[in-house]
Amino acid sequence: MGNKSWILYAGLLVAFWGVWGAFSALPTQLYRYPDQMVYIIWAFTMLIPCYVSLRGKRFDRRGIAALYGLLIGLAGAGGQLILFKTLTIGPAYLIFPVVSISPVITVLLALVILREKVSRLGWAGVILALVSIIMFSVPDSSKSGLQFGAWLMLAVIVCVCWGSQAFLMKRAANAGVNDASIFAYMTISGLLLVPVAFLTMPENGFDFGWKAPALTTAIQLLNAIGALFLVMAMSRGKAVIVSPCTNALAPILTIVLSLTFYHAFPSVWSFIGIVLALCGSTLMVYSEEAAGAAPTAPSASMR
Template structure:
């Protein structure tokens, strides 16, 4: 019974990243959050990987080109786009768009890898797309024609596209999940350092900023990965992946608890996205794409 608890905690921590990140970007830049998140998380993740997985570090370092590419996509580009988007859209909208990632990955696998989907699989993809479009247009689908869509939501579309590319590439990497994540985090910290110096990245200056960064480092960056990978020891990745739908639910609950009501469009869009993801995940034939570090979404 421990695995379901671990999976729920992991998704809860990732949900918090949307809400806390949304608050943090009002005073800190996306680069501030991204750089310090990975810099502070790098050493604990490396220690966790070393003692939990006992990898052959020489063999891991030999895969540096793939790790560098994955770090650029999954750690740097995705995270920067996520925090930049949260400066322009709500945490709920960002999480709803992110929830469409599994369907997008299936489409990319079909286009790029020649994988097949059934009619119900395509129906799920269309449902998820309709849900996202409802959120993007605030229920006014005619806004698509005029391209009147919020900048932050366009950034989130870019973020999940980057995540899709990351996932397609990462599935081929034969490195233990925590080790792969730790190395990508370390590489992100190193490669972002010149930009951090050039753009005068700053540490938190207020208690609110400090607590926000502390949450981002401890919970979605460390705790979520630990619980997720512990759960994967006894839970199939496909089953665990269904728990990712809880991110939308938890984000909505946290947002409402903090005093921001949900709209009917957000609720309808969320239902369509989750239903679409479930249909797509259950009805795809062939080998489903899985990330090397499953579930990293925030």
Template sequence: MKAGYSKLWFTYAIITTVFWGIWGAFTGIPTENGFPSTLVYCVWAVTMVPPALIVLKMVNWKLECDKKSIFLGVAIGLLGAGGQMLLFHAVKIGPAYLIFPIISLSPVITIVLSFFFLKERTGKWGSLGIVFALIALPLFEYSQGSKTDISESAWFTMAVLVLTAWGLQAYVMKVSNESMKAESIFFYMMLSGLLIIPVALLMTDFQQDINWGADGMYLAAGIQVLNSVGALSLVYAFRYGKAIVVSPLTNAGAPLMTSIIAMIFLSVMPGSIKLGAIGLAVVAAVLLAVDSE
């Protein structure tokens, strides 16, 4: 690793954590105000365009267009965007309080693949941090509610597919950084997101009242910018850091930020289980930072 780059991964990971944490706390507000989640996806895809063009300009528009780069870039984009679209339908037909704990375990896929195929290793403190992060992840989305019969439920299969897609995305993102510029990766992520917009539009019920106003579409745009910038920062985090560490840190840290913001600004006090998850995430972040190379 180049001198001076050893801590860059952590800086970018923290940026992702903060931006996604704020995004997570407020992302549901436009939908509550009458702007469909499928259209929120479309808005998000569009907000990916400006940062993609800005970073591409920073490298003098040198987009890598060889077959391998295009394949890897589009694969990353489709895994992320496709997972999001599956999630829309999963939460429509199934219980969100069971779906999100499943999806939040996506770093397990990344860690396993990175361990066996990239031969990535971390020290004892980093390993302990990963364990704490993985324990914390499902606890953030745990909520007590009515029991649901999950036998023969399509939503469960969809949740597992989203988990797999996002875990694979993080792994492919790390692999791609070995041969591609982060700017090219993000450009193809943006392009793939735009390609799925027609699917989101087909899933939208335009017969319903849609809030196209300031607290609907425009609020969604402002919130989704945080999502897009966080995604860009994540690409750079994977460029300079180990996937086996970056993935658990960002996936535990973002819910941590969301919980803190909810407590302070939205007057929401999480239960004892989520408070325990916050504590685990704090410890995990510290251990991962201390053990970074």
């Protein structure tokens, strides 16, 4: 599949994270399951795709691999734990729009540090995708009482963590660290923070039947597998393309599933976001396809 394989893995990422996004809140809504328990279960579900990805692969024990891998994992898992805290002191409808612009961080780091090049058509797609992400996160106008506080600083930290995580995935791949090793270190990092989640958990964190943890395990396994596909897409594609593309498309599937199962209709802003995401992602994929085909054109004409 060559350099185009990132499209396949990005598509699988969108599929898994889109479904995960549609059902991720069910354990809390149905059983009031604590976020900390959701994190703990997610951390252990990471072991399943980690095992599968490592089969037949060499685990990279180099210092550079451990450094990048642990930084990637801590940025992702640490950001998740900070998000849980942020949601307890601030409004979710304002927090998530701040967090959702994390691809901007990825794009800026990829341009400045990785020196990734994008065609004009690709740039148009990137911009449309980034705008669509903002559209998906526009808060309901009926909600008022805008107040800034510590939650805003924490939300920005989460945004930076997740934006940096995607950039570090690409940086690690450029350093020759294979997908399986990156994901293995991510899994280790997530497990290292389990005690933190345990210590911050309410006293009744374990006072639930089997249904809540079983449902959480099934849902978070989608999240874990999606994370593996993110690593694989980042290692094969440009961070400046993959990050906004996947972050723009996954909410579309979430909205479609929410409409189907919950009869939750998207807002006008979300509908605009769907159109922009589809247009932007199409332009980005087409620009990368054209860039990949360009070098072969002269040799083809010589024959």
